[in-house]
Amino acid sequence: MTQLTITAPDDWHLHFRDGDMLNETVPATARCFKRAIVMPNLLPPVRNKREALAYRERILAATPPGSDFQPLMVLYLTNETTPADIHEAISREIPAAKLYPAGATTNSDSAVSAIEALYPVFGAMSNAGMLLLIHGEVTAPEVDIFDREKLFIEQHLDPIHQRFPDLKIVFEHITTADAADYVVAANSNVAATITPQHLLLNRNDLLVGGIRPHNYCLPVLKRNSHQRRLQEVVASGSPKFFLGTDSAPHTKHTKETACGCAGCYSAWGALELYTQVFDDLDALDKLEGFASFYGADFYGLKRNQSNVTLTREAWTMPSEITLSNGDSIVPFYAGQTLNWRLA
Numbered sequence: 001m002t003q004l005t006i007t008a009p010d011d012w013h014l015h016f017r018d019g020d021m022l023n024e025t026v027p028a029t030a031r032c033f034k035r036a037i038v039m040p041n042l043l044p045p046v047r048n049k050r051e052a053l054a055y056r057e058r059i060l061a062a063t064p065p066g067s068d069f070q071p072l073m074v075l076y077l078t079n080e081t082t083p084a085d086i087h088e089a090i091s092r093e094i095p096a097a098k099l100y101p102a103g104a105t106t107n108s109d110s111a112v113s114a115i116e117a118l119y120p121v122f123g124a125m126s127n128a129g130m131l132l133l134i135h136g137e138v139t140a141p142e143v144d145i146f147d148r149e150k151l152f153i154e155q156h157l158d159p160i161h162q163r164f165p166d167l168k169i170v171f172e173h174i175t176t177a178d179a180a181d182y183v184v185a186a187n188s189n190v191a192a193t194i195t196p197q198h199l200l201l202n203r204n205d206l207l208v209g210g211i212r213p214h215n216y217c218l219p220v221l222k223r224n225s226h227q228r229r230l231q232e233v234v235a236s237g238s239p240k241f242f243l244g245t246d247s248a249p250h251t252k253h254t255k256e257t258a259c260g261c262a263g264c265y266s267a268w269g270a271l272e273l274y275t276q277v278f279d280d281l282d283a284l285d286k287l288e289g290f291a292s293f294y295g296a297d298f299y300g301l302k303r304n305q306s307n308v309t310l311t312r313e314a315w316t317m318p319s320e321i322t323l324s325n326g327d328s329i330v331p332f333y334a335g336q337t338l339n340w341r342l343a
């Protein structure tokens with residue numbers, strides 16, 4: 001096959017950031033995706049309807065002229081979030097709220113320290129039909145970083161799901177066989193996003209032959225048996241797994257440093273990288289469901305009407321992207337060859 005046409009895709013998890021950075025990130029995503037779930041981990045975070053709608057306006061202002069790209073906003077749950085915040089915010093523009101355990105990742109200091117204290121909020125979300133998006137890692141300092149996702153399932157995710165079986169939960173950017181197995185076994189209200197890097201790479205790609213800061217993201221890359229299980233579930237065509245790039249830009253100097261930031265900026269090649277994964281798995285017929293159907297279905301939204309076409313054609317990801325203020329970002333897959341190109 002040299003050409004592939006699929007329904008236009010959506011990105012169900014990414015980070016646009018704010019300010020001038022929006023002029024880079026929003027066009028890069030609108031190039032390819034019709035809708036995106038925009039993560040709320042700004043400083044300060046997006047905590048309520050007013051902040052979410054104001055952020056949405058800033059994103060729309062950075063959308064290229066003529067584009068019909070639609071940002072979908074997410075509330076950031078804190079220890080102070082109330083059921084009233086949920087009832088006020090739930091709408092077409094704000095379909096979800098995100099649970100970050102405190103200290104789990106970039107800008108998560110104001111996040112939730114006692115997850116059980118939020119149960120009244122989860123109850124309100126379940127009643128109102130707001131989705132709960134979860135960064136599923138425990139953060140206790142004694143827990144090994146490679147075990148943090150697995151332990152989160154037993155300590156928090158399963159208790160939340162058992163208590164609120166009707167609450168729609170997206171287990172975000174899963175990285176382990178444990179997470180994939182949990183999602184497969186749970187009821188139809190539990191789904192997961194999977195990033196391109198967790199399908200393409202394993203922890204050797206982070207650590208063998210020298211440390212590679214541009215492959216460092218959270219949850220951290222796991223061993224190859226976990227990577228293979230993620231590949232298996234996407235190739236199975238299960239509707240519980242859908243596209244969420246977790247595209248998360250950081251400037252070059254904040255990644256190439258003694259204590260580097262977590263996040264891979266994949267927007268420039270997102271759909272192309274996923275296409276490569278499905279091609280390598282001999283499962284190109286499953287790409288459209290993963291990229292364009294299952295996320296919309298899970299969120300209860302219409303599937304997109306238009307199409308995109310990919311061509312089998314080699315191209316090289318730029319080694320750096322220069323921002324208007326002179327800073328630069330090293331994109332995910334920098335300098336490497338991709339085999340598919342978006343027309």
Ligand code: NCD
Pocket residue numbers: 015041105106135216217218219246248249262263264
């Ligand atoms: C994300 C970021 O930089 O905001 N980083 C990452 O490694 N994925 C935060 C997140 O999604 O955990």
Ligand code: ZN
Pocket residue numbers: 013014015039246248
């Ligand atoms: Zn993320």
